[in-house]
Amino acid sequence: MGIKKSKRIRSTKNSKMKVFLVVGGRPNFMKVAPIYKEMKKYPSCFKHVIVHTGQHYDKNMSSIFFKNLGLHSPDIFLGVSAGNHGQQTGRIMIEFEKQLLKEKPGLVIVVGDVNSTLACSIASVKLGIVVAHVESGLRSFDRTMPEEINRIVTDSVSDILFTTSKEAKENLLKEGIPENKIYFVGNVMIDSLYKIKSMANKSGILRKLGITNKNYITLTLHRPSNVDYKNKLVNILDAIKIIQQKIKVVFPVHPRTDKMLKKFRLMGYMNNMKNVTLIEPLGYLDFTKLMVSSKIILTDSGGIQEETTILNVPCLTLRENTERPITVAEGTNELVGNNTKKIISSTMGVLNYDGNYKSSRAPRYWDGKASKRIVKVLKNKINLID
DSSP states (O other): OOOOOOOOOOOOTTOOEEEEEEEOSHHHHHHHHHHHHHHTTOTTTEEEEEEEOOSSOOHHHHHHHHHHHTOOOOSEEOOOOOSOHHHHHHHHHHHHHHHHHHHOOSEEEEESSSHHHHHHHHHHHHTTOEEEEEEETOOOSOTTSHHHHHHHHHHHHOSEEEESSHHHHHHHHHTTOOGGGEEEOOOHHHHHHHHHHHHHTTOOHHHHHTOOTTSEEEEOOOOHHHHSSHHHHHHHHHHHHHHTTTSEEEEEOOHHHHHHHHHTTOHHHHHTOTTEEEEOOOOHHHHHHHHHTOSEEEEOOHHHHHHHHHHTOOEEESSSOOSOTHHHHTSSEEEOTTOHHHHHHHHHHHHHOSSOSSOOOOOTTOSSOHHHHHHHHHHHTSSOOO
16 A cells, blocks of 8 residues: 555635535534634635535525524535435535536535535545544444444545544544544534524524523434334323423424424324424524523434533433533533433433532533634645645
């Protein structure tokens, strides 16, 4: 095997680098926005191009997220949406490769662990284009999760790996990633949260829903491991049936969850829970207000585990594992799985506790400045990647 040559980031004659910032799933918007804004401060260094694959696309919701985050409309929209994992990943690769060949960026930045992240990183590296992965090294060690495969493969082909925690770096080193590719920069999701928190306080979502501060629980569900299996989904709903007798539950219903509730004929069961309010998915401002004002959040989302840690809101994660263990070790998160009794007992434990249920602190570099660290690294690497 020959020695792998260093990749140079292609730039124009004035050293301006064309950068593709890839968004696919809605959480990607919150991770790309602060990087985009930081790059705008250096117009002589970067020409940023926002590429929306369309993986999670709803015209109204996408517009709300872009507006909330101060992003302009995507420069390139690939229009790839529905399909199983193979179909979706393949179509994104085909359409993204066309844009790579046409636009010839010097750098592609992918974030998170959705199918778009995997597809765009592979398409880029096959053309010899430098790939930077934001949120590298997160591991649940559960390979039945599609996101875990996306994370592992993306990290294995990326040239620059930006991590959120010490554990993430350790995971990458164990997998054979050279240390000089890894940069501990913190959590860009928190950059967006800090910037939007004061704006979110002005949201009228509580008044609209007829709820008051700390007098309700927020529930979110979307992972296939919870919603695609009727017995597991029923386990969670059985717990909610008991919990809603004690406190109101607000449930923004993810499209996938809505589909499965109807498929399993569980909508009637939900509608009989008089203290559960089913609502459409919310924009970032409204949902942030809903989170910060919640007594507890029940979720299977990775990003919400991080946000609740910073907001100091108790988070009960409806999973047996997490790729973000720092939120358990240092934050407000507790893993409760989808066991009915465990969900109920942990929820009641929080409700009955007088004071802070769990001491929490902000992990290192979860300080709203991760995007500054990322762009600083990229500025230093315009000419050469070691």
